[in-house]
Structures are given as C-alpha cells and as structure tokens.
Amino acid sequence: MKRDDVRPDGTRPGLSTRAVHAGEAEPRAGEPVVTPLAQTSTFFTEPVPEGEVLYTRYGTNPNHLVVGRKLAALEGAEAGLVLASGMAAEATAILAFAGAAASRNHIVAQAELYGGTLGLFRHDLPALGIETTPVDDDEGWEAAIRPETALLYAELPVNPTLRIPDFPRIVEVARRHALPLLVDATFATPINFRPLEHGATLTIHSATKYLGGHSDLTAGAVAGSEVVVERVRQKMKAFGGVLDPHATWLLERGMKTLALRVERHNANALALAGWLEAHPAVGRVLYPGLPSHPDHERARALLDGFGGMLSIVVRGGDDAALRVCSRLKLMRAAPSLGGVDTLVSMPRFTSHVALSREQRHAAGIDDGFIRISVGIEDEADLRADLAQALAPEAPAGRSGTAG
Numbered sequence: 489m490k491r492d493d494v495r496p497d498g499t500r501p502g503l504s505t506r507a508v509h510a511g512e513a514e515p516r517a518g519e520p521v522v523t524p525l526a527q528t529s530t531f532f533t534e535p536v537p538e539g540e541v542l543y544t545r546y547g548t549n550p551n552h553l554v555v556g557r558k559l560a561a562l563e564g565a566e567a568g569l570v571l572a573s574g575m576a577a578e579a580t581a582i583l584a585f586a587g588a589a590a591s592r593n594h595i596v597a598q599a600e601l602y603g604g605t606l607g608l609f610r611h612d613l614p615a616l617g618i619e620t621t622p623v624d625d626d627e628g629w630e631a632a633i634r635p636e637t638a639l640l641y642a643e644l645p646v647n648p649t650l651r652i653p654d655f656p657r658i659v660e661v662a663r664r665h666a667l668p669l670l671v672d673a674t675f676a677t678p679i680n681f682r683p684l685e686h687g688a689t690l691t692i693h694s695a696t697k698y699l700g701g702h703s704d705l706t707a708g709a710v711a712g713s714e715v716v717v718e719r720v721r722q723k724m725k726a727f728g729g730v731l732d733p734h735a736t737w738l739l740e741r742g743m744k745t746l747a748l749r750v751e752r753h754n755a756n757a758l759a760l761a762g763w764l765e766a767h768p769a770v771g772r773v774l775y776p777g778l779p780s781h782p783d784h785e786r787a788r789a790l791l792d793g794f795g796g797m798l799s800i801v802v803r804g805g806d807d808a809a810l811r812v813c814s815r816l817k818l819m820r821a822a823p824s825l826g827g828v829d830t831l832v833s834m835p836r837f838t839s840h841v842a843l844s845r846e847q848r849h850a851a852g853i854d855d856g857f858i859r860i861s862v863g864i865e866d867e868a869d870l871r872a873d874l875a876q877a878l879a880p881e882a883p884a885g886r887s888g889t890a891g
C-alpha cells in the first residue's frame with residue numbers, strides 16, 4: 489500500500505501529505521529519499537523493445553511520471569502530465585480536442601482570460617481553422633454552443649481581474665451538450681480549487697507559477713482521467729512540448745511545499761487586501777476574499793482559499809501607479825507570479841500591452857491598475873513597504889541648510 493493512498497482509517501490523506509509524498513517511489517532501505525534526476529533523453533531496452541519505450545519526449549521519463557502522479561493526487565484526478573510551459577499545456581490540450589475538421593472547429597471560452605490565452609484564441613487558433621466565441625456574461629455559454637463546438641474553456645480566478653465565472657452553470661452546459669470543459673486553474677492551485685471535483689474534464693496549470701513556486705523554472709501541467717490525459721500525451725508526443733528532466737525534478741521539489749506556501753500566500757493576500765481597501769491612496773482593491781469583490785459569494789462557495797493574487801487601482805491613474813511601483817523596495821516589478829517573492833506588475837506594460845486604453849478598460853483594467861503577486865514574506869514587512877510607497881510624496885526638500 490502506498491503511503492499517500494490511504495490513512496489507517498480508510499480516508500485519503502490531506503493535501504499537505506499528498507504534496508510531500510504522492511507519486512513517489514515506495515521507500516526502501518538504501519534508496520535515495522529524493523527522486524533521482526534521470527537527466528537522459530533515452531533508456532536502454534532489449535534489442536526488440538517491449539512495453540512502453542522510455543524516451544523523454546514521450547513524457548515517460550521517471551521524473552515526468554512522479555510529477556504527473558503527484559499532480560493527479562492533488563487534483564483528485566486519475567492521471568497528470570507535465571509539459572514544457574503553461575502555454576504548451578494549453579495549446580496541446582486544446583488541439584487534443586479541437587481541429588479544423590468541420591465537426592470540431594469551434595470553441596466557447598470566457599471573454600476575460602490570461603493575455604497569452606487570448607492571443608491563442610484570437611490569432612493562432614483561427615490560423616488553424618479554429619474559431620472561438622468569447623462569452624462575457626454567465627448566460628452566454630448556452631447560446632454560444634454550435635453543432636461544431638469542440639470544447640468549453642474557462643479560467644478561474646481570472647488573471648488579473650480575479651473574476652470568478654459561474655462555474656456550476658458552465659459545468660451544467662458542458663454536461664448537457666456532452667462537451668469537454670477545460671479549466672486553467674493556475675491562480676487557484678489544487679490547494680484552493682480542484683475543478684475536476686466540480687465536473688471539469690481537464691485542469692490546466694502554468695506550473696511556472698505556484699506549482700513550481702520559486703520563479704526558477706518554466707513548466708505546464710494537466711490533470712484528468714486516464715483517457716483524456718493520454719489523449720493530451722499523444723498530442724504532446726506529436727508537437728514535442730515536453731518538459732526537460734531537470735526542470736521536472738525542480739518542479740517536484742517545489743510541489744512538496746505547495747500546500748504550506750499557498751496557505752501563507754492566502755493569509756498574506758487576505759490581510760493586505762483588507763488593509764489596502766481602507767488606504768486613502770487606493771481607489772479599489774480586487775480580491776475575491778473581500779466582500780466588496782463582485783464574485784465574493786461565488787468565491788466563498790467554490791474556493792478553499794482566496795489565493796495570493798490581488799490587484800489594486802490607485803488614485804491618480806497610471807502616473808500615480810508608476811510612482812508607487814518605483815517607490816517599492818521589498819516588492820519588485822516582474823511580469824510573473826506565484827513565487828515566494830512578492831512581485832508587482834502593471835498589466836498595461838505586460839499582459840495587456842497589446843490593448844488600447846479603451847480595450848483595457850473593457851477588460852476591467854482601469855487606469856492606475858497594479859497587480860500584486862503576494863509572496864510568503866512576513867505580512868508586516870509587505871505592509872510597511874506598501875505603506876511607504878503609497879504615502880503622499882514629501883514636499884520637495886529645500887537644498888542647503890534651513891535658516
């Protein structure tokens with residue numbers, strides 16, 4: 489019996505225990521405690537290979553298998569698969585279900601999505617003969633479905649507005665039409681939300697973010713049933729978006745502390761969000777854990793934690809936001825998220841740089857918008873840093889001695 493499978497009373501171990509142990513080899517005297525790194529592109533076989541040939545591009549390197557099983561255990565899935573990046577995971581998973589064939593050349597997707605995903609739907613998939621209908625209200629899903637629809641696509645919480653779609657309704661539409669539902673749950677992580685438990689077909693992650701957790705690797709991952717994940721694996725073999733063994737090994741190390749890190753991300757972000765909401769220099773705080781968030785009730789019903797991402801709109805618009813970002817000392821600007829270091833970014837320079845001001849406003853990105861990926865530092869230090877950056881600027885100091 490595997491130590492992560494079942495407790496003595498027959499119930500499943502908790503998520504922290506699964507994060508540490510699940511998917512790894514059974515402990516044996518003399519064997520290393522840590523999964524060895526199989527930094528190799530291929531494996532010896534008999535001259536006539538039997539069974540599954542171990543070739544790293546097939547995603548069957550032992551490091552891939554361990555991380556795939558660990559993610560599956562966390563998501564409550566039968567199987568998991570690691571890929572070269574979040575975008576590789578998305579594109580490969582989508583192309584496992586959709587194609588130019590007239591019977592499956594259409595996707596119905598949430599209108600508000602990560603910028604990279606929007607680019608895929610607006611530019612790259614149409615070039616392959618796949619069109620996407622964006623849905624910007626909860627009622628729109630059903631009406632957007634066509635006979636040639638291949639899949640439904642959702643993201644939650646949304647990067648960077650942290651909106652939460654009406655997930656049970658989307659699941660219900662997917663069920664009624666027997667369509668696969670793919671969900672990017674990068675912001676939530678399996679600690680805060682497990683889409684498969686609610687009826688999704690496939691969970692997708694940018695493992696570059698929280699799963700890795702240390703801003704030191706680029707990776708993607710999916711989890712779902714054996715059949716569905718095998719379908720994605722076959723496409724990964726064809727398109728080649730496999731993850732290098734060393735990055736996979738680092739990802740396993742990061743995932744061991746996922747539950748612990750996410751608990752701290754959740755606690756720090758919730759505390760900062762409440763404090764920021766009362767700050768005179770801040771016009772608006774977007775955080776699903778605040779009662780003021782438009783989807784707060786939904787977040788409470790679906791999520792086990794509200795996450796480490798929060799966004800603020802500072803008074804005074806983009807110039808004021810830029811001034812705040814340049815005055816931060818502990819928090820630094822960088823376009824990624826989900827690591828132990830707190831990072832800030834202004835979407836108008838990063839994820840939404842291609843949009844006009846009007847398009848940004850339509851996407852919920854007001855002037856003065858700053859996204860904060862709250863790290864695991866001491867909350868008091870993060871608060872002090874924000875306090876000094878948000879403070880009114882001291883009147884220009886007089887040079888020379890007074891008097």
Ligand SMILES: *Cc1c(COP(=O)(O)O)cnc(C)c1O
Binds near residue numbers: 643647675697708
């Ligand atoms: C970063 C991100 C991606 C893309 O992941 P990469 O690892 O950068 O390819 C996809 N979805 C969301 C929500 C993200 O934040």
